[in-house]
Amino acid sequence: MFKFATKNYTKAFRNTAIGAGLVSLGFYSTNTYKNNTVETTGFKASQQFKSTNYQNVYNDIAQLIRDNEEHDDYIGCGPVLLRLAWHASGQFDVSQNVRGGAYNGTLRFDKELNDPSNAGLGYAYNLLKPIYKKYSDQLSHGDLFTLAGVVAVQEMGGPKIPWRYGRVDGDIETMPENGRLPDANGDAGYVRKFFKRLDFLKDEETVALIGAHCVGKTHLKNSGFEGPWGAATNMFTNEFFRNLLNEKWNLETNDAGNKQYNNDKGYMMLPSDMALVQDGSFKKIVQKFAEDEQAFFTVFSSAFSKLIENGIYFEKSTPILYFKTLDEQDL
Secondary structure (H helix, E strand, O other), X not given: OOOOEOOOOOOOOOOOOOOOOOOEOOOOOOOXXXXXXXXXXXXXXXXXXXXXXXXXXXXXXXXXXXXXXXXXXXXXXXXXXXXXXXXXXXXXXXXXXXXXXXXXXXXXXHHHHOOHHHOOHHHHHHHHHHHHHHOOOOOOHHHHHHHHHHHHHHHOOOOOOOEOOOOOOOOHHHOOOOOOOOEOOOOHHHHHHHHHHOOOOOHHHHHHHHHHHHOOEEOHHHHOOOEEOOOOOOOOOOHHHHHHHXXXXXXXXXXXXXXXEEOOOOOEEOHHHHHHHHOHHHHHHHHHHHHOHHHHHXXXXXXXXXXXXXXXXXXXXXXXXXXXXXXXXOO
């Protein structure tokens, strides 16, 4: 799963707006979806690969998840693919419409992939390489990375995620500087400030996105933290929020010398996770999501779609795609 980085983040906050035109595409879903609609600054979505059958790409990624179910002690590769999509998008800065976000697909470059905050993502990238090779004349890396996150959420039982094509393969000059991913040791004030940089001004969106910690686990060698957040490491549920509220957590120092919260079941929480129950506004939302999984799913779906589209504006003719899972296709 995506993990807050152990390195302190260099701060810079400015201001731009992000836009998106909305249209739904029938055979994927009849659901409606609302996102930013002001077309101002940012990258214009490319129409180069509008003819690609993205359901086929989805299916190939989903089959990849099925075929690698033994990865990481049977957690599987779904969580790391979700983390890849999160990190490919999470270096966005709302103040800088020329760098950051998934638009240019720059996580494929060694310098970004080797950012300490991205430790462990080389596995996910290598896993996707055969799919990119298969569709290299029909698909950009940014679209592949973000679609992989959508696939991971849905195939792990999470909500439908609206997705649009249009990212491109930018050159290395478009790559943001390293060090933009979040600090696991941050308090509630830090968490708000970080997500504000990503253009998330609502606490509900912030809490929902951190709720992606419902899957996967931390690894000492990658992040400096160790352990899963709960029992259902490859099922997208609201367990993360229930555990935050209901488990007894002890602040301890791990083998890397970092502080993390542990319980007697072998679960862990990052300091930035615990900030969600140490802040009154955040805690109310944690309680809401712990009681109502569908409420969590609804907010996560729109917030994650916004995260992977940050810095891009879409023509109104660009369809919003909702994908069927393999099970829904009887595959």
